[in-house]
Amino acid sequence: MKSDHRLGRNFYKGVAGDAVNILLAAAAYNFKRAMKALLHLLKIISEKLSERPSMNDFSLANAF
Structure with a gap:
């Protein structure tokens, strides 16, 4: 599932980073x-x- 929607790499740290990554995807x-x-x-x-x-x-x- 993650690879289908390009969620494999997460460059952001923490729970907030995971949420940002999902929202951007x-x-x-x-x-x-x-x-x-x-x-x-x-x-x-x-x-x-x-x-x-x-x-x-x-x-x-042709009109006439």
Whole structure:
């Protein structure tokens, strides 16, 4: 369990150090999840924008 979430090394001493280490690891884990969600959202937005027709797709010759 400790190695899964990179809690193997503790550079802080004492009980307070253990608590700080766990809080920092949890914050990093949550930040990583948030960045993955943001990347996924940006990919969806990029795909939707690339599907929209642009002004170059319309021709005045076909309009009349």
